[in-house]
Amino acid sequence: MVEPGVEAAPTAEQADPYATALAQFDAAADRLGLDEGMRQYLRTCRRELIVNLPVRMDDGSTVVFFGCRVQHNLARGPGKGGIRFHPSVTLNEVKALATWMTWKCAVVKIPFGGAKGGVKVDPKKLSLRELENLSRRYAAAIGPVIGPDLDVPAPDVGTDPRIMAWIMDAYSSAQGRWTPAVVTGKPIAVFGTEGRVAATGSGILHVVREAARHHGLSLDGATVAVQGFGNAGQWSARLLARQGCRVVAVSDTSGGIYSGRGLDVEAAIAQKLESNRVTDYAGADRTTNEDLLTLPVDVLVPAAFENQITGANAADVKAKIIAEAANGPTTPEADEILGDAGIFVIPDILASAGGVVVSYFEWAQNRAGLFWREEDVDNRLREVMTSAYHDVQGLAERDKITMREAATVLGVSRVVEAAELRGMRP
Ligand code: NAD
Numbered sequence: 232m233v234e235p236g237v238e239a240a241p242t243a244e245q246a247d248p249y250a251t252a253l254a255q256f257d258a259a260a261d262r263l264g265l266d267e268g269m270r271q272y273l274r275t276c277r278r279e280l281i282v283n284l285p286v287r288m289d290d291g292s293t294v295v296f297f298g299c300r301v302q303h304n305l306a307r308g309p310g311k312g313g314i315r316f317h318p319s320v321t322l323n324e325v326k327a328l329a330t331w332m333t334w335k336c337a338v339v340k341i342p343f344g345g346a347k348g349g350v351k352v353d354p355k356k357l358s359l360r361e362l363e364n365l366s367r368r369y370a371a372a373i374g375p376v377i378g379p380d381l382d383v384p385a386p387d388v389g390t391d392p393r394i395m396a397w398i399m400d401a402y403s404s405a406q407g408r409w410t411p412a413v414v415t416g417k418p419i420a421v422f423g424t425e426g427r428v429a430a431t432g433s434g435i436l437h438v439v440r441e442a443a444r445h446h447g448l449s450l451d452g453a454t455v456a457v458q459g460f461g462n463a464g465q466w467s468a469r470l471l472a473r474q475g476c477r478v479v480a481v482s483d484t485s486g487g488i489y490s491g492r493g494l495d496v497e498a499a500i501a502q503k504l505e506s507n508r509v510t511d512y513a514g515a516d517r518t519t520n521e522d523l524l525t526l527p528v529d530v531l532v533p534a535a536f537e538n539q540i541t542g543a544n545a546a547d548v549k550a551k552i553i554a555e556a557a558n559g560p561t562t563p564e565a566d567e568i569l570g571d572a573g574i575f576v577i578p579d580i581l582a583s584a585g586g587v588v589v590s591y592f593e594w595a596q597n598r599a600g601l602f603w604r605e606e607d608v609d610n611r612l613r614e615v616m617t618s619a620y621h622d623v624q625g626l627a628e629r630d631k632i633t634m635r636e637a638a639t640v641l642g643v644s645r646v647v648e649a650a651e652l653r654g655m656r657p
Pocket residue numbers: 232233240241242386387388389390431458459460461462463464482483484485520534535536537556557558583584586587
């Protein structure tokens with residue numbers, strides 16, 4: 232979601248997210264007893280395209296922006312993964328995100344491989360025209376490696392449905408034919424799907440509901456804190472509140488707000504949309520992003536960036552359940568500490584899969600020339616998320632491992648199966 236007027240997000244320090252992704256993979260590979268060749272194959276991104284994008288700015292100057300598109304693995308289908316516009320984008324971050332997408336698509340059993348893209352830019356500092364120029368330049372530059380059967384981008388941090396419409400238009404113009412299935416997360420008016428905007432939050436709701444049931448926790452009155460208040464955070468907060476949860480704290484780059492009685496989530500969202508600072512919301516105490524993570528809540532939803540729960544603060548986390556809407560919010564060191572403390576972590580490659588599942592529905596509708604009703608999208612998403620949750624929990628219980636280990640083992644094993652059946656091609 233592009234948000235004018237707020238400073239760039241504080242970037243996470245320490246761990247290289249790609250090192251985190253590889254450490255998680257290595258643990259799963261050990262568990263699965265993968266041979267050296269398969270390990271090498273899955274530790275390597277299949278394609279890393281770097282593009283340098285000259286963009287004409289409103290003042291007549293030209294600025295060259297760094298961008299990339301990474302396809303980690305295509306054994307299970309075309310690449311799938313969002314496009315991030317953020318000043319902290321690096322190739323290694325995008326490689327990590329692409330790797331997690333491979334496992335995520337496999338965990339929820341949708342027919343895609345893993346990919347991700349990014350441009351190092353603060354979109355909030357661009358005019359609308361500059362943003363469109365940049366988006367179209369990026370679409371043209373990655374055009375040769377994307378397509379409905381090749382790699383299908385979607386929104387991520389700093390991008391939104393409008394940018395997806397520009398990318399679809401640029402790609403369709405270059406091809407000389409209407410190609411809506413090249414990108415998902417489009418506005419409904421140009422072959423987007425019902426339910427996509429809420430999808431990541433809906434996915435969070437489904438996995439939290441199942442985890443709460445498993446722990447004998449009623450969602451009615453359960454306390455929730457949400458870090459990050461963009462697409463993923465707002466919809467997670469909204470849908471959990473509609474289930475009866477008491478959302479006591481939310482935050483964005485301006486800081487956090489807290490109310491022990493529970494926030495009026497709709498009012499907080501309205502405030503965020505109006506001034507782009509959730510901290511302008513009246514009638515709540517202020518908190519910080521750091522303190523929010525350590526509140527004594529039933530459910531914590533990190534929905535901002537990588538590396539938020541680290542070795543430095545994990546011991547202070549008091550939530551019973553963590554549902555990772557963000558990709559890579561927890562470092563391996565923190566994972567161990569949370570595991571020892573008995574905190575139930577629903578990992579990103581399961582918890583945040585709602586977005587890519589509905590992206591798959593959008594792609595499938597585009598290819599069939601159909602529109603599904605919102606109710607159909609919601610029902611199918613619930614089915615996919617609930618079943619994936621139980622696949623992961625079943626494996627975690629059987630092998631006495633964490634939910635993250637189980638999800639990674641499941642995702643990796645499905646990719647291995649496809650790669651072996653195909654002979655590791657393409
Ligand atoms: P977004 O751009 O819509 O929102 C990001 C929000 O996080 C903004 O409100 C920003 O102010 C806030 N933020 C940034 N850094 C922060 C920090 N350190 N502390 C607190 N708040 C901070 O992005 P989004 O699409 O909601 O994505 C958020 C996370 O969810 C990312 O990790 C993304 O990869 C992941 N995710 C998104 C989707 C999706 O469909 N949008 C799907 C799966 C996963």
